[in-house]
Amino acid sequence: MSTYIHFTKMHGLGNDFVVIDNVTQYIRLDPRLICRIADRNFGIGCDQVLVVEPPSDPTVDFNYRIFNSDGKEVSQCGNGARCFGRYVYERGLTGKKQLRLGTITGNLSVDISDLSCIQVDLGEPQFSPKVIPLNIKAVTKLHNRGCYKIELLGNLRDVVILSMGNPHCVISVPATTEAAVMEVGKALQKHPAFPKGVNVSFMQVLARNHIKVRVYERGVGETLACGSAACAAVVAGIVHEELNPEVKVDMTGGGLTVKWENQGSVLLSGPAIAVFHGEFSLTRQEVM
Secondary structure (H helix, E strand, O other): OOOOOEEEEEOOOEEEEEEEEEEOOOOOOOOOHHHHHHHHOOOOOEEEEEEOOOOOOOOOOOOEEEEEEOOOEEOOOOHHHHHHHHHHHHOOOOOEEEEEEEOOOOEEEEOOOOEEEOOOOOOEOOOOOOOOOOOOOHHHEOOOOOEEEEEEOOOOOOEEEEEOOOOEEEEEOHHHHHOHHHHHHHHHHOOOOOOOOOOOEEEEEOOOOOEEEEEEEOOHHHHHHOOHHHHHHHHHHHOOOOOOOOEEEEEEEEEEEEEEEOOOOOEEEEEEEEEEEEEEEEEEEEEE
């Protein structure tokens, strides 16, 4: 085994990734190594580590694995999927422009026909508490799909809770600039409603086709952008009949476009940028 990992640093609107090819090289990744790679002071630095693996199912082109900076594997990342698609195409791992990727919870499709604006089909939003997962005893169900009241820092708040392949809680706010992102985000990670944590989106509606969103991502903290959170926010706005089927989503790192027809798949479009290629040195213990 090589004593170096070959990697590419990429980002989608500042939501940054270390992408590792585990097709032409093999690296045994464990939580400690993931944390060392993601460390912004002593490693490469990233929100997530993305791993390209050979397909375990003949219906997909690659396995797509995602690890948060805390070393835990998660099941979805929309910005990461766009970067993954661009990576495998530009590094010569595939010649296809329409890709099918396998994740630990299901498959998703990536369209890289236009490398300046890559589209990901994230599948249908899921509202089942079992799928999310959500402890229904810790919230109060309201009439609309995914709508609940939840006790948060001593107050009852209206929220929308759903899965986009990972759990999301969307909170409407008058202005994202005034949202208590860190305080609320941290509190919800420990809330009994979310046994596996939750991504928290703070959504400000500007118009029926335009919103602002800030995100506290589980296992990471506040990020400049989160593709699945952008999708969750648009779904929440459509459920509340506040938004049109196509919405521009402004995040701290830039803009994405989300389309959802109140049924079927959610489509996410935006940029994916390669920053640099490099090598990361492994310790003797990590090689063994």
